[in-house]
Amino acid sequence: MYTEEFLINMGPQHPSTHGVLSLELKLDGEMIRDCAIHIGYLHRSMEKIAENRTYTQFIPFTDRLDYMASMNNNLAYVMAVEKLMRMDVPARAKYIRVIVAELNRIASHLLAIGTFAQDLGAFGTPLLYCLREREKIMDIFNEICGNRLTYNYIRIGGVQYDLPEGIDLKIGEFIKYMRPKVDDYDQLLTYNTIFLARSKHIGTISKEMAISYSLTGPNLRGSGVKWDLRKDEPYLVYDKFDFDIPVGANGDAWDRYKVRVEEMRQSLRIIEQAIGGLPEGEALSKAGRIHKPAPGEAYFRAENPRGELGFYLVSDGSAYPYRLKIRSPSFSNLAILPELVRGLKVADIICVLGSLDIVMGEIDR
Amino acid sequence: MRQGEIYTAIISKFPEVKEESGTGSIIIPKESLTKIARYLTGQPLSLDNLHCITAIDRKDKIEVVYIFYSICERHGLTLKVHLTYDDPNIASLTDIWRSANWLERETYDLMGVNFMGHPDLRRILNPYDWKGYPLRKDYSNPEFKAKPRL
Amino acid sequence: MVTILTFIFMLAMGALILGFIAVSAMFLIWWERKVSAHIQSRLGPMRVGWHGALQSVADVLKLLLKEDIRPAEVDILVWWLAPFFAVVPSVMAFVVIPFGGNLIIKDLNVGILYIASISSVCVIGIFMAGWGSNNKYSLLGGMRSAAQMISYELPLILSLIMVAMRAGSLSMQRIVESQAGCWNILHPDMAVACIIYLIAATAEVNRAPFDIPEAESELVAGFHTEYSGMKFAMFFLGEYTNLFIVAAIAATLFFGGWHGPFLPPVVWFLIKTYGLIFVWMWVRWTFPRVRVDQLMEFAWKILTPAALVNLAIVGWILLK
Numbered sequence: 153m154y155t156e157e158f159l160i161n162m163g164p165q166h167p168s169t170h171g172v173l174s175l176e177l178k179l180d181g182e183m184i185r186d187c188a189i190h191i192g193y194l195h196r197s198m199e200k201i202a203e204n205r206t207y208t209q210f211i212p213f214t215d216r217l218d219y220m221a222s223m224n225n226n227l228a229y230v231m232a233v234e235k236l237m238r239m240d241v242p243a244r245a246k247y248i249r250v251i252v253a254e255l256n257r258i259a260s261h262l263l264a265i266g267t268f269a270q271d272l273g274a275f276g277t278p279l280l281y282c283l284r285e286r287e288k289i290m291d292i293f294n295e296i297c298g299n300r301l302t303y304n305y306i307r308i309g310g311v312q313y314d315l316p317e318g319i320d321l322k323i324g325e326f327i328k329y330m331r332p333k334v335d336d337y338d339q340l341l342t343y344n345t346i347f348l349a350r351s352k353h354i355g356t357i358s359k360e361m362a363i364s365y366s367l368t369g370p371n372l373r374g375s376g377v378k379w380d381l382r383k384d385e386p387y388l389v390y391d392k393f394d395f396d397i398p399v400g401a402n403g404d405a406w407d408r409y410k411v412r413v414e415e416m417r418q419s420l421r422i423i424e425q426a427i428g429g430l431p432e433g434e435a436l437s438k439a440g441r442i443h444k445p446a447p448g449e450a451y452f453r454a455e456n457p458r459g460e461l462g463f464y465l466v467s468d469g470s471a472y473p474y475r476l477k478i479r480s481p482s483f484s485n486l487a488i489l490p491e492l493v494r495g496l497k498v499a500d501i502i503c504v505l506g507s508l509d510i511v512m513g514e515i516d517r
Numbered sequence: 518m519r520q521g522e523i524y525t526a527i528i529s530k531f532p533e534v535k536e537e538s539g540t541g542s543i544i545i546p547k548e549s550l551t552k553i554a555r556y557l558t559g560q561p562l563s564l565d566n567l568h569c570i571t572a573i574d575r576k577d578k579i580e581v582v583y584i585f586y587s588i589c590e591r592h593g594l595t596l597k598v599h600l601t602y603d604d605p606n607i608a609s610l611t612d613i614w615r616s617a618n619w620l621e622r623e624t625y626d627l628m629g630v631n632f633m634g635h636p637d638l639r640r641i642l643n644p645y646d647w648k649g650y651p652l653r654k655d656y657s658n659p660e661f662k663a664k665p666r667l
Numbered sequence: 668m669v670t671i672l673t674f675i676f677m678l679a680m681g682a683l684i685l686g687f688i689a690v691s692a693m694f695l696i697w698w699e700r701k702v703s704a705h706i707q708s709r710l711g712p713m714r715v716g717w718h719g720a721l722q723s724v725a726d727v728l729k730l731l732l733k734e735d736i737r738p739a740e741v742d743i744l745v746w747w748l749a750p751f752f753a754v755v756p757s758v759m760a761f762v763v764i765p766f767g768g769n770l771i772i773k774d775l776n777v778g779i780l781y782i783a784s785i786s787s788v789c790v791i792g793i794f795m796a797g798w799g800s801n802n803k804y805s806l807l808g809g810m811r812s813a814a815q816m817i818s819y820e821l822p823l824i825l826s827l828i829m830v831a832m833r834a835g836s837l838s839m840q841r842i843v844e845s846q847a848g849c850w851n852i853l854h855p856d857m858a859v860a861c862i863i864y865l866i867a868a869t870a871e872v873n874r875a876p877f878d879i880p881e882a883e884s885e886l887v888a889g890f891h892t893e894y895s896g897m898k899f900a901m902f903f904l905g906e907y908t909n910l911f912i913v914a915a916i917a918a919t920l921f922f923g924g925w926h927g928p929f930l931p932p933v934v935w936f937l938i939k940t941y942g943l944i945f946v947w948m949w950v951r952w953t954f955p956r957v958r959v960d961q962l963m964e965f966a967w968k969i970l971t972p973a974a975l976v977n978l979a980i981v982g983w984i985l986l987k
Contacts, residue, residue, distance in 0.1 A: 160804070182807075191641060191642065192644065195643065199652060200651055200652055273954075273956020274954060275956075276703065276707055281707070281708065340953075341955075344954065346954050346955050349957065349958075350955060350956075350957070350958060350961075361615070363566055364616065365615045365616050377588060451595070460568075464582070471666075474573075477582075479568065483619065486619075488615075497959065497960065499958045500958070
């Protein structure tokens with residue numbers, strides 16, 4: 153019987169490619185022979201724009217990089233600028249930064265889990281539960297800074313506004329509400345037979361491959377490498393808190409999913425400790441709007457929900473950066489996809505892509 | 518290992534490297550890139566994670582920056598190579614670190630650095646038939662008007 | 668020789684059945700949206716009528732008025748006929764469904780055989796849709812569905828045979844009457860047959876967790892990607908009619924048909940059928956989807972051997 157390979161385009165518009173990503177699959181029946189990735193549909197040339205904006209003017213642009221975790225992006229950029237200018241930040245601002253960054257980590261992981269379950273076919277129910285939890289986080293952020301998705305809250309030298317009255321009670325209630333919900337997800341999805349059959353031993357990444365491809369975040373930890381910037385190169389006040397780093401055993405899609413669920417639990421612990429130990433004092437940034445750092449360069453990387461986001465800043469003494477390079481985690485994470493999908497079925501490529509948890513805004517910048 | 522120790526380890530084997538003052542990064546000539554790269558992956562440095570590749574247009578030269586980290590030893594290193602405009606060729610590091618594949622494609626796309634030996638050097642962020650290298654300082658685009666500077 | 672009276676009777680029955688199917692499908696669409704919404708902690712349709720009860724009417728009107736888009740390179744006869752092949756067999760199966768004591772259009776003495784053979788024709792419809800659309804995604808969807816439905820025919824028919832063996836007849840009314848004292852599901856071997864039937868039937872009607880042919884996240888919309896307007900409505904109608912048919916068969920074969928105290932038999936029959944449909948909907952909105960090769964493995968390596976073993980057990984019990 154004569155069979156032929158055929159090319160299928162999971163084109164830029166597709167219900168489950170997490171944004172505008174084009175995958176060109178060479179299929180032999182249901183089996184994938186090869187996969188070519190085309191990105192760049194969302195390229196907005198942010199690095200070039202940065203050369204024409206002041207340091208403060210660029211903060212809203214960082215929101216739109218990984219729009220699921222805006223606070224973390226702001227944080228990484230602002231800390232890179234502060235490193236360049238050797239500026240210090242008041243203690244209360246550091247605690248507030250930790251609280252909002254961890255809340256945003258929970259929100260981002262909720263969406264990652266929900267869309268992963270949706271891609272596997274649990275059509276709607278886990279995703280809508282996750283979105284219900286996200287609504288609560290967005291309400292808290294709405295009170296803190298007025299925005300639901302792109303916050304522009306963390307500023308050079310501190311944060312934009314101090315926390316409003318009563319927000320620590322709201323956050324405490326949220327933590328109490330969220331803890332049993334994370335156990336709910338475990339019960340509904342994690343140990344479900346069909347879910348396990350669909351995601352175990354799919355897309356296995358070995359430790360060496362993970363480090364060689366420079367994977368970071370839950371993808372790296374899912375493969376068994378215990379590396380988290382919050383513990384290994386602590387910034388802000390993470391060294392004062394007590395939390396664990398979940399690590400997966402095999403490096404398959406299920407492990408990466410499980411690491412994300414566990415990280416949500418650990419983030420709840422961090423937020424609880426941060427709210428408990430919030431110091432009094434100034435939180436606003438006194439640094440003014442125009443900054444002219446001395447000529448030099450700095451590189452800072454922070455632990456985002458998707459990996460390590462790095463900003464490499466070169467300054468020539470003026471109010472505008474001379475060069476800004478954004479090292480995005482999803483860019484490096486996506487490069488491993490063609491390696492993983494050879495020999496898998498079409499349904500599995502969706503599973504692997506969902507487990508890598510990419511956001512196109514970050515990849516294309 | 519501390520930064521100073523890393524520098525001493527490298528210069529003892531490759532005397533042609535220089536340290537850049539103020540930033541702690543190391544400048545190497547482009548011919549020795551491959552052999553230094555192989556040395557970096559082995560003991561004692563074991564810089565197994567090529568974290569970032571970027572290029573800066575310094576108006577008189579192109580500076581290619583490599584940022585390495587080591588997961589087991591918990592240290593990092595920044596490496597710089599200077600290239601001229603008429604000869605922006607440099608060896609590719611794809612067979613040593615797999616992450617170099619896409620990072621070098623991006624540097625080629627935005628800055629025009631040609632990585633020799635790269636398995637698939639084409640544009641990655643811009644459309645495949647784009648002309649010009651956008652991040653160069655002399656890149657002009659008729660639709661782009663810079664805002665007045667402060 | 669068909670007399671005038673028989674002819675008028677046939678027309679009337681046909682109209683009645685089609686009317687019932689239309690109303691039932693509209694009710695089921697509304698009910699599915701409400702059930703899924705409440706499971707997902709939201710509300711569902713609320714505006715059109717009381718709690719959105721007239722939403723289906725609005726949707727049907729919209730689908731009737733939509734433009735019928737025909738892609739340029741389709742295989743026109745195949746593409747045009749596919750919706751009919753998907754719907755007509757399900758409607759034909761209504762002939763032998765016993766709605767009440769004597770409320771059955773024609774109690775064929777090969778009722779079960781008739782249903783099994785007619786429902787297999789649905790596969791052709793989906794396969795034709797996949798091929799005729801001139802679209803790689805649809806082709807994948809059509810292929811998958813053909814493989815799936817053929818694989819699950821075997822456990823389905825085996826479980827039907829088990830019931831027929833116990834009742835001693837292939838006729839639907841006879842099977843219902845044989846459950847007069849005790850419903851079939853209360854016997855352990857019949858309970859196993861019921862479980863096998865329910866799983867196989869879920870795969871036959873392409874409902875989750877076996878809804879691979881229309882797997883939205885992978886194949887955009889599977890075999891009905893290229894259909895719009897009334898043709899799409901026909902596929903939709905076919906899916907809900909199929910759901911009613913398999914639930915009705917399950918109610919008849921395993922849950923005692925129209926037997927029940929106090930209320931008229933029709934009401935009991937409808938309660939049992941819609942109760943089973945509710946269970947199907949509940950399962951759909953809870954579980955993820957299985958992958959195609961896992962589906963095949965489950966059918967051939969687990970379900971069919973289990974059905975054969977159970978068939979032997981049923982035969983042994985009857986011989987005792």
